[in-house]
Amino acid sequence: xxxxxxRFPKRELNTWLKTNLDWSHEIWLGLIDSLRSDGFQDWTDExxxxxxxxxxLETNRKER
Numbered sequence: 001x002x003x004x005x006x007r008f009p010k011r012e013l014n015t016w017l018k019t020n021l022d023w024s025h026e027i028w029l030g031l032i033d034s035l036r037s038d039g040f041q042d043w044t045d046e047x048x049x050x051x052x053x054x055x056x057l058e059t060n061r062k063e064r
């Protein structure tokens with residue numbers, strides 16, 4: 001049986017971006033822990049998923 005990949009956490013990341021215009025490594029780790037606890041291990045437990053999350057955040061963050 002093939003496991004279906006969980007959806008990309010776009011909604012969660014957009015919500016997070018509304019309150020985090022800038023972030024440090026510690027804040028990034030907190031976001032990843034939060035996503036992992038929300039069931040997004042498919043995206044948080046492998047480097048490719050982390051890179052995709054990071055690219056999404058960099059692409060969609062608002063300039064001040």
